[in-house]
Amino acid sequence: HWLTNIRDWCISRQLWWGHRIPAWHCEHCGKTVVAREDPLECPYCKSTELRQDEDVLDTWFSSWLWPFSTLGWPKDTADLRKFYPTSALVTGYDIIFFWVARMIMAGMEFMGRSPFKDVCITTLVRDKQGRKMSKSLGNGIDPLEIVDEYGADALKFTLAFMFTPGQDILMNSEDFKLGSKFSNKVWNASRYILMNLEGRELLPGKPGESGGPALRDVDRWIYGRLGAAAAAIKEAFASYRFNDAAGAAYEYFWNDFCDWYIEATKLSIKGGDEAERNRATTVLLAVLEESLRLLHPLLPFVTEEIYQKLPAAPGAERGWLISAPYPEPRKEREDPALAARFASLQELVRLARTLRSEFQIPPEAKMRLALRFEPGFEGAAFLRESAALVGLFVNGPAPAEVSARPAGTVALVGAGFEAYAFVKESVDAAKLVEKLRKEIERDRSYAERTRDKLANPGFLASAPAEVAAREREKLEEAERRSGKYAQYVEELA
Numbered sequence: 081h082w083l084t085n086i087r088d089w090c091i092s093r094q095l096w097w098g099h100r101i102p103a104w105h106c107e108h109c110g111k112t113v114v115a116r117e118d119p120l121e122c123p124y125c126k127s128t129e130l131r132q133d134e135d136v137l138d139t140w141f142s143s144w145l146w147p148f149s150t151l152g153w154p155k156d157t158a159d160l161r162k163f164y165p166t167s168a169l170v171t172g173y174d175i176i177f178f179w180v181a182r183m184i185m186a187g188m189e190f191m192g193r194s195p196f197k198d199v200c201i202t203t204l205v206r207d208k209q210g211r212k213m214s215k216s217l218g219n220g221i222d223p224l225e226i227v228d229e230y231g232a233d234a235l236k237f238t239l240a241f242m243f244t245p246g247q248d249i250l251m252n253s254e255d256f257k258l259g260s261k262f263s264n265k266v267w268n269a270s271r272y273i274l275m276n277l278e279g280r281e282l283l284p285g286k287p288g289e290s291g292g293p294a295l296r297d298v299d300r301w302i303y304g305r306l307g308a309a310a311a312a313i314k315e316a317f318a319s320y321r322f323n324d325a326a327g328a329a330y331e332y333f334w335n336d337f338c339d340w341y342i343e344a345t346k347l348s349i350k351g352g353d354e355a356e357r358n359r360a361t362t363v364l365l366a367v368l369e370e371s372l373r374l375l376h377p378l379l380p381f382v383t384e385e386i387y388q389k390l391p392a393a394p395g396a397e398r399g400w401l402i403s404a405p406y407p408e409p410r411k412e413r414e415d416p417a418l419a420a421r422f423a424s425l426q427e428l429v430r431l432a433r434t435l436r437s438e439f440q441i442p443p444e445a446k447m448r449l450a451l452r453f454e455p456g457f458e459g460a461a462f463l464r465e466s467a468a469l470v471g472l473f474v475n476g477p478a479p480a481e482v483s484a485r486p487a488g489t490v491a492l493v494g495a496g497f498e499a500y501a502f503v504k505e506s507v508d509a510a511k512l513v514e515k516l517r518k519e520i521e522r523d524r525s526y527a528e529r530t531r532d533k534l535a536n537p538g539f540l541a542s543a544p545a546e547v548a549a550r551e552r553e554k555l556e557e558a559e560r561r562s563g564k565y566a567q568y569v570e571e572l573a
Contacts, residue, residue: 082181091141098136105131144182147195147528153189164191168198170320176201199319203248205239210250226256233379234259238485241326242376262330263382266375269338270386273368276349276361282391283362293359296348297462300468301422302367305332310374311409317377331377337371340426365390374407410562417458424459426467428499429493432474438568441506448502449479456495490571509572515570516565520543527528530555 092101104113108127113119121128145153151160184223187195205221206212213220222470227234237261242249285292285300287440295303301500309332316324341364348360369390372383380402387401432449441447449470453460463470467478479499486489489500503509530551540548 081186082177082558084359086185089138091138092135093138094134095136097569098139099142101133101135101137102332103133103569105133107131132207140178140182143179144186145190148191149181160539165193165195165197167196168320170201170202171331172202173201174204185295186516198320202243203246205249205251207253208250210248216324221251221253226253227465229253230256230260231263231381233263233382236264237326237378240322241330243323244431245321262334263379265334266337266372266379266382268373268477269333269342270368270389272342273364274389277391279363280361283356283358289364293362295363296360296420297422297466298341298344299363300413301418302336304415304419305336305341305372305406306367306374306407307409307413309336310407310537313374314406314409316419326378329378333371333375337367337499341367343473347468347472356442370407372401373404376401421462424494424496425463425470426499427494427514428463428492429473431494432501432526435490435492435501435503436474438505438565439507439512441503443475445475447474447476447505447506449474449476450482450500450502451479452482452485452498452500454496454498459496488572490568504572513569513572520562520565523558523565527555527558527562530558 101140104115104119104565105111106113106122106125107129109122109125111122111124113123113130118132119130122130148160148164150156151163169180176199183195187193188566204212207217207219209219211217223235233255236259238251238256239249239260242251242255242549282376285295286464287293288295288303301520309328309500310318312328313325316322317327345360345364348356349364352360369387372387373391375385384401387404388398390398392398428451432447435441436447451463451467453463465480467480482500487499487504488502488504490503492501502511514518514545532553534548534551543551
């Protein structure tokens, strides 16, 4: 609306600081001289009594020329032809009127074309109290101090991760620990992989392709997860949802790549023969290299630093990560059936790890499992083949398959299978039962008080709906937990 109703704009301001207007007034004849260079005398009367205008150009007068004046305008330069117009402008909503509209106006006037196609309006970064950061309030965050303390990548990643369209970001300097921890995770995971290269022979060719190293099921699974992450990040960037892009990158690298894939490769790298170690290391390195390309837009410095430390493939040279192709989702890497089978393995491992936590079984203590599969369960063969991998993840021997539940075990029920944990081999069962009974009593007591509260008409009338909903969720959780612990006590007894 503003652009279709353009009015005259006074481009001068009465400020002390700024770009001085290039106009000089002759004190002798009263005429005004406009020039690129400071004039030494009046061209009309030759007087040397010249006074430059005190006004300065409006701040936005300089800024509105930015899309083309930085590219050599008014000359017809190669940069101007290549980069004008650009694809997108990213800016805060507080300067749409001052800058965005004026750039469009200048672009249409002087270049005959709008300077950009998309305008991504970001939210503002405010302090934790929701106040706009300002020098007068002293509540600002100096980006250079954040870079000094946490690193430039931590600054960039945290802002992307916390960005939510339509919602201002409330933050303080402590929040940048999120990006710092993720940067450290990427660095340490890469360092672990590079440390395991000693004595290894990297194989030629691309993994899974003709002439390259073969892929195991776990390799195919991680390539599928990498492709899914690449698709999610690409789609998020295309629609300017930077938080979704950062979240997908974080989830893929921290969870899929580090917590599952790197751990799974230890079976081959530490327990395989020489040929298997070389194969597994080559594939692991290839997945890391592609993962660094995936993360590069969000963590440019740490990923480039690691990338330059990676050994080049046999017969190839290591270029720059910034100019490497971005990973693309590939149809041949998609395997929904394998993803479903691996999800069953993950469910089994999570059930066992949750039991460890609930029973406070020390991390170093071995925990033995047995498995029974329901008839027709499609993941049975995969879990049988992956028994050693399950043992690795739960810190115990490879689980054996049984037809009935062994006596004295605790049952863990999954989709299509049951796992039986021999917890009495790892803990004092009598002490554990005593502890669980106390937990049951506490949960039942809490559930009774909460039920009474929710049955009270006065509470329901005065409490906000979300408070009542939270109380119901807590009640359901207490009832679920007490029921599960009661089952544990019965099984341990």
